[in-house]
Amino acid sequence: DAMVIQNPRYQVTQFGKPVTLSCSQTLNHNVMYWYQQKSSQAPKLLFHYYDKDFNNEADTPDNFQSRRPNTSFCFLDIRSPGLGDAAMYLCATSRVDSGDTQYFGPGTRLTVL
């Protein structure tokens, strides 16, 4: 089945230790998104790629970076995780058209010790 896959599902890191979260998709969608969802809150868009074009949200901290080496894969790098970065990180994909459905992966729950 075509889908959005996130690895790992659970990630534990230490304060200040860089961490990378992975997302892959078999939908061949042009757009890939990264959201941060803290406990009992709405998902918050961090950035998205439209093909290779990177679009950063104005309030996304510099500590968060992303890479998209090809259509299928997208990575979220947190350079120096703080306790406040503990959250669920959701990857999503959609086709080019606006109004199109976003398909979400199962998420990676990040714990920062």
Place this chain on the structure above:
Amino acid sequence: AQSVTQLDSQVPVFEEAPVELRCNYSSSVSVYLFWYVQYPNQGLQLLLKYLSGSTLVKGINGFEAEFNKSQTSFHLRKPSVHISDTAEYFCAVSEFNTDKLIFGTGTRLQVFP
């Protein structure tokens, strides 16, 4: 700027009872509207969406929603809920010609036997 308001943070209901989850939005331009469901420790799944046409939209799992432009609302309804409908429900909006979704803060639906 767009915003989405979900007035009820929690909605408790007994099995087989009807339910309505409320969603209001604000935007200065035309929008697309979505309802997503999130089960514990999972990503979001699309329930239904309104792009244009009939204001009554039917989705998966027996849910439907009605777009009311004059009241800027998009309330979600189900005539008879099941235990398995217990989850977090998010209303979201995106403006024409954008890929960006703005989510409400979510409503936790708790179905009791």
